[in-house]
Amino acid sequence: MAFDLPGFEIDEFVRDTLAEDLGEGLPGGGIDVTSESVIPAEARFAGVMDTRDAIHVAGLPAAEAFFRALDPDMTVDILVEEGASVPAGTDLMHLRGNARAMLTAERSALNTVQHLSGIATMVAEYVAAMDNPDCTLLDTRKTIPGLRHLEKYAVRMGGGANHRMGLWDAAMIKDNHVLVAGSVGEAVRRAVAAGVSDIICEVDRIDQIEPALQAGATRLLLDNMDPPTLREAVAIVDGRVPTEASGGITLETIKARAATGVDYVSVGRLTQSAPAADIGLDFTPL
Secondary structure, eight states, X not given: OOOOOTTOOHHXXXXXXXXXXXXXTSTTOSSOXXXXXXXXXXXXXXXXXXXXXXXXXXXXXXXXXXXXHHOTTOEEEEOSOTTOEEOTTOEEXXXXXXXXXHHHHHHHHHHHHHHHHHHHHHHHHHHHHHOOTTSEEEOOSOOOTTOHHHHXXXXXXXXXXXXXXXXXXXXXXXXXXXXXXSSHHHHHHHHHHTTOSOEEEEEOSGGGHHHHHHHTOSEEEEETOOHHHHHHHHHHHTTSSOEEEESXXXXXXXXXXXXXXOSEEEOTHHHHSOOOOOEEEEEEEO
């Protein structure tokens, strides 16, 4: 199954992750000492990866890449589509190949699928709780260093959408930028003067809305506002730019925020705090 994420090199990720687990470059490192001492080199396994939780699936192509990196001839059958909602007990992948390769790649493959499926599953829960097709759930930049592309991919698999991918693809003017610039309006004007096309401006007070819009903000992030204040802010904006609710939004509070008329709700915990899914891999000697 193809796994092509712009800006992300799956082969490099697999190589570096396996090297970390094998201790490459460390004294005595570079081998799976348990598998190489216990499992004959010619031994072969059949493997079944299954989920013990009800999940939204994400990361199976990455898992396949781990196994193929160590046994290019391994037979790998991915049984469910990425983003699919499956019940506990569902088989996700069948494997047949070199036993040592399977055992060495096992933890790296499982860690990846557990983490990404955990994110996708939490995202799906938030989308369901939001219960509003007119409002889009967004992630944030609160990601584990080195895993942003994978984690944001998992958000999409759960039914959410991505905010900025990084510092480069849009300006986001927050309180510290305003502190240096002197005002919301001045901060936005500086971004406009620099030729930035997408300018998201955070406002946490109603009186900041008009100065941000007049200066040229292309989207407003309405930070830490309760539902009545959000509704007031949306009315003032009156469709001139998209609006986003953000700040401490939980599974219990997202529906009320989304119902205020904002275009987006962003939630940092989707990538920051999602629990890993319970996914296992069982082997049978061939």
